[in-house]
Amino acid sequence: MKKVFILFAVSLVALMSLSSTSYAYVLTGYKFSNAAFTYDSSQLLYYGTEFTNAKNAWHNAYSKITWTFNDSVTEVSLYDGNYGNTDYNATTRINPSGTTTINASVSMNYYHMSGYSSTKNQAIITHELGHVLGLNDDNSDVKQIMCQDGYGRTATVPGSEDIKGAKALYP
Ligand SMILES: [Zn+2]
Numbered sequence: 472m473k474k475v476f477i478l479f480a481v482s483l484v485a486l487m488s489l490s491s492t493s494y495a496y497v498l499t500g501y502k503f504s505n506a507a508f509t510y511d512s513s514q515l516l517y518y519g520t521e522f523t524n525a526k527n528a529w530h531n532a533y534s535k536i537t538w539t540f541n542d543s544v545t546e547v548s549l550y551d552g553n554y555g556n557t558d559y560n561a562t563t564r565i566n567p568s569g570t571t572t573i574n575a576s577v578s579m580n581y582y583h584m585s586g587y588s589s590t591k592n593q594a595i596i597t598h599e600l601g602h603v604l605g606l607n608d609d610n611s612d613v614k615q616i617m618c619q620d621g622y623g624r625t626a627t628v629p630g631s632e633d634i635k636g637a638k639a640l641y642p
Pocket of ligand 1: 598
């Protein structure tokens with residue numbers, strides 16, 4: 472089977488982008504068929520606690536989003552490690568069929584994240600899980616988790632517009 476991978480990287484350096492939109496959230500164009508996610512965090516070496524807090528933050532923000540550990544039928548795989556001086560803190564890769572995401576993976580770079588607070592790392596992972604859901608970067612409001620770190624994000628949990636986006640994806 473041919474697989475198409477789409478990569479969402481968190482830039483450390485702010486990029487020029489974004490035209491005006493009528494919403495304070497942006498969709499990637501890809502989403503899972505429902506918001507009951509299976510995940511495998513068994514490979515995490517460093518950021519298991521931050522991932523747990525991040526997934527719970529999404530559930531607390533919108534209860535329809537649920538996370539169940541399943542290392543045999545895994546929709547969302549989590550990895551961390553020292554990937555060197557990359558231009559991202561963490562990155563999300565999705566594997567879609569058409570516009571439906573079949574599975575996704577989030578990789579967290581210890582090289583950068585080891586220098587950050589646990590709270591900041593939790594925010595980084597929550598942002599990446601937003602990409603997993605189907606939300607894209609939107610740098611118009613620093614109080615939203617989908618604002619990129621390089622644009623001065625202050626949110627550590629999903630904000631009001633992030634939640635609107637999640638509800639639009641999984642009504
Ligand atoms: Zn991003």
